[in-house]
Amino acid sequence: IGPVKKICCIGAGYVGGPTMAMIAHQCHGIEVKVVDINAERIAQWNSDELPIYEPGLDDIVKGRRGQNLIFTTEVDEAIREADMVFISVNTPTKTFGVGAGRAANLEFIEKCARKIAEVSVGHKIVVEKSTLPVRTAEAVKAILAEATSGATFDVLSNPEFLAEGTAIDDLLAPDRVLIGGESEAAIQALVDVYAQWVPAERLLTTNLWSSELSKLTANAFLAQRVSSINSISALCEATEADVDEVAMAIGMDSRIGPKFLKSSVGFGGSCFQKDILNLVYLCEYFGLPEVADYWQQVVTMNDYQKRRFVHRMVRTMFNTVSDKKIAIWGFAFKKDTNDTRESAAIYVCRDLLLEKARLSIYDPQVTKAQIVANLEAVFQNGDQELSAMSRQLIENNVEVVSDAEAAADSAHAIAVLTEWDEFANANFAKILERMKKPAFVFDGRNTLKGLNLEELGFDYQGIGFSR
Numbered sequence: 001i002g003p004v005k006k007i008c009c010i011g012a013g014y015v016g017g018p019t020m021a022m023i024a025h026q027c028h029g030i031e032v033k034v035v036d037i038n039a040e041r042i043a044q045w046n047s048d049e050l051p052i053y054e055p056g057l058d059d060i061v062k063g064r065r066g067q068n069l070i071f072t073t074e075v076d077e078a079i080r081e082a083d084m085v086f087i088s089v090n091t092p093t094k095t096f097g098v099g100a101g102r103a104a105n106l107e108f109i110e111k112c113a114r115k116i117a118e119v120s121v122g123h124k125i126v127v128e129k130s131t132l133p134v135r136t137a138e139a140v141k142a143i144l145a146e147a148t149s150g151a152t153f154d155v156l157s158n159p160e161f162l163a164e165g166t167a168i169d170d171l172l173a174p175d176r177v178l179i180g181g182e183s184e185a186a187i188q189a190l191v192d193v194y195a196q197w198v199p200a201e202r203l204l205t206t207n208l209w210s211s212e213l214s215k216l217t218a219n220a221f222l223a224q225r226v227s228s229i230n231s232i233s234a235l236c237e238a239t240e241a242d243v244d245e246v247a248m249a250i251g252m253d254s255r256i257g258p259k260f261l262k263s264s265v266g267f268g269g270s271c272f273q274k275d276i277l278n279l280v281y282l283c284e285y286f287g288l289p290e291v292a293d294y295w296q297q298v299v300t301m302n303d304y305q306k307r308r309f310v311h312r313m314v315r316t317m318f319n320t321v322s323d324k325k326i327a328i329w330g331f332a333f334k335k336d337t338n339d340t341r342e343s344a345a346i347y348v349c350r351d352l353l354l355e356k357a358r359l360s361i362y363d364p365q366v367t368k369a370q371i372v373a374n375l376e377a378v379f380q381n382g383d384q385e386l387s388a389m390s391r392q393l394i395e396n397n398v399e400v401v402s403d404a405e406a407a408a409d410s411a412h413a414i415a416v417l418t419e420w421d422e423f424a425n426a427n428f429a430k431i432l433e434r435m436k437k438p439a440f441v442f443d444g445r446n447t448l449k450g451l452n453l454e455e456l457g458f459d460y461q462g463i464g465f466s467r
């Protein structure tokens, strides 16, 4: 196995796009082709308006695109030419059949493996970049072994740890890069790619199964911290303790550490829930129901936190929000991304709509079409059509506006659901004047906590404290 000269990455999504752009940026000697069956997405990667919003991404893509970074729908050709093929396709929670609602849907992974087997010639290193249940490489190897062309393969696991909103910084200076495999030469080939910018002590190599399992485990531990602090937030609200003070106090213990202790309206994103559910399913599959129950509770607590937020809003607003206008500030699952997958905002908006509230939604990066599609999807039950009632609720009770102040105009309340920096700079005196009184602010991120909105005349409530 010689040095890698040509890379193909299957899947031009939130992971495939930025990671491959970073490899192309750092390794000018490697030609990187990112392929996808979604032609519209590839066209966006080739346009001025990239399909994903991520600070710093534009410069890196535009710096290398057309040189050693190519986005194309010519999947077969790109695979055939490459020495190394990354699989970076989606692995969503299964919605049907055995394991529905928990197991990962590996259909797209298997299709990639079959495609690689079909079109490959010579030797290829196949790299699992997608997040996968442990032992998936066994299936990938079995499929590749059936290649009729005589092509040979090594399979590596190289899970991605970037977080959205900070993807470029995370890729530039990762805490670690994890590479699991069986062939020393194949592992070394991938190590040599990352070694062009990642210090050697941050390149961790393990066996295949440890690498596959570490990704689900890392996400489960991170999400568990958020659910743990969120569980304490409920207790804080009942006791006059302040969750941010508690988080500070426990985080200063170097054994606990300060990160990922920010209490919120609930974690979202495409990974945490999906990966924990997948872990739960795996534990059951391997006959470990106690372990499954332990991790399931992280998701249960997160659902509780989202519900609890809406209950508190309704209770505070005199037990009715029906026909009241509520400004929704932020719809993305965290700041600095246009991604809304599993965003807490979707569930909060659904529950407010079921209370017949009127919502005026503003997010600096999320389009109206995306918001409406998310709300339609959350009201859809399995395969059933959207009911006439939910369609009407979305049509009549939801507007999407282009600035935060407009959303709050004549509103009874503002609900902050994403911690976008710009919200703290809003003109609150002006907003207060134009809101119904009492003017409620429900801060699902505690981002406005330092602004003393009570002194201005708002009724301000956040997560995990009472004033």
Ligand code: NAD
Binding pocket: 010, 011, 012, 013, 014, 015, 016, 035, 036, 037, 038, 041, 075, 088, 089, 090, 091, 108, 111, 112, 129, 130, 131, 132, 160, 161, 162, 163, 164, 270, 271
């Ligand atoms: P995504 O949905 O944004 O992108 C996946 C892309 O793969 C899509 O564009 C889809 O069209 C394409 N695709 C699917 N099947 C294909 C096929 N057979 N051939 C070619 N293209 C195909 O998903 P994502 O967020 O980039 O996640 C990809 C994987 O990375 C998942 O396993 C996820 O768990 C993991 N991951 C995601 C993140 C994150 O922050 N989003 C972080 C770490 C790991």
Ligand code: UDX
Binding pocket: 160, 161, 162, 163, 164, 165, 219, 222, 226, 259, 260, 261, 262, 263, 264, 265, 266, 267, 268, 269, 270, 271, 272, 333, 334
């Ligand atoms: C996560 C992992 O962090 C990353 O390593 C993995 O590769 C993919 O999944 P991501 O989902 O992009 O990344 O964002 P992350 O920063 O982890 O936030 C996830 C959710 O948790 C967000 O909704 C965020 O608002 C919430 N969160 C995070 C909190 O509520 N409190 C915190 O302290 C941290």
